[in-house]
Amino acid sequence: MDADINFYFDPVCPFAWMTSKWVRQVQAQRDYTVDWRFISLRLINADVDYDAQFPPEYDAGHSAGLRLLRVAARARAEHGREAMGPLYAAFGAHIFDTAPADEHETERELHRRRGSRAFVEPILAEAGLPLGLTDALDEESWDEHIRDEGDEALALTGKDVGTPIIHFQPPAGVAFFGPVISRLPAEDQASQLWDHVVALASFPGFAELKRSLREQPQLTALGINADTTDQQQDWHGGSRRQKK
Numbered sequence: 001m002d003a004d005i006n007f008y009f010d011p012v013c014p015f016a017w018m019t020s021k022w023v024r025q026v027q028a029q030r031d032y033t034v035d036w037r038f039i040s041l042r043l044i045n046a047d048v049d050y051d052a053q054f055p056p057e058y059d060a061g062h063s064a065g066l067r068l069l070r071v072a073a074r075a076r077a078e079h080g081r082e083a084m085g086p087l088y089a090a091f092g093a094h095i096f097d098t099a100p101a102d103e104h105e106t107e108r109e110l111h112r113r114r115g116s117r118a119f120v121e122p123i124l125a126e127a128g129l130p131l132g133l134t135d136a137l138d139e140e141s142w143d144e145h146i147r148d149e150g151d152e153a154l155a156l157t158g159k160d161v162g163t164p165i166i167h168f169q170p171p172a173g174v175a176f177f178g179p180v181i182s183r184l185p186a187e188d189q190a191s192q193l194w195d196h197v198v199a200l201a202s203f204p205g206f207a208e209l210k211r212s213l214r215e216q217p218q219l220t221a222l223g224i225n226a227d228t229t230d231q232q233q234d235w236h237g238g239s240r241r242q243k244k
Helices: 014-030 058-079 081-096 107-114 117-126 131-138 140-157 187-202
Strands: 005-009 034-038 165-168 175-177 213-215 232-234
Touching: 005 014, 005 140, 014 034, 014 081, 014 187, 034 058, 034 081, 034 140, 058 081, 058 107, 058 117, 058 131, 058 140, 081 117, 107 117, 117 131, 140 165, 140 175, 175 187
Parallel strands: 005 034
Antiparallel strands: 005 165, 165 175, 213 232
């Protein structure tokens, strides 16, 4: 697919979701085409000791993301790349833009539920896709395709990154991790931010601009609405890893 933007996402990453909503703003304003592609946090961290490196709920969260990507991979194979935009939008809306249904549910339980048939079937129906695609949740045969696409993304940026990865004007155009944003820009700021990011990333000598002091993403699932400026947190290494 020849697209203006290749956007590599993991459906359980809140920062990827926030960035994707901004990219959809830019897409509408600039009439860009977007190819929504896969990168699995669980697969790119396959060699990481989760117990030592991450908080206890991360393994379940990243594993749920991989299960959802299996469904997306099968949906793309059987229903075309055009099915990915609506499917990712439905995933994100249910995961991040919906308040938790059970306030007593633990974070680990929540993540496991997100990788279940009961969670995925209504999302498929919303995206106009067959419910039988839920069979792919347990089909590890899709992992190779997902891993290859993640490797494709990391070849563009280097390995010490997460999600999302954006490739603008492929194959020769600029690629970068992020940008990591905690809030959605106003409509009149969306394209301006895009131009600044692309201009910075286009400089051949540019490597990194980063701050780990950031607010929580303004997402309903995290209990933060778009009208709230959340208290800033110091995110170690840009993630929740316990050790470098």
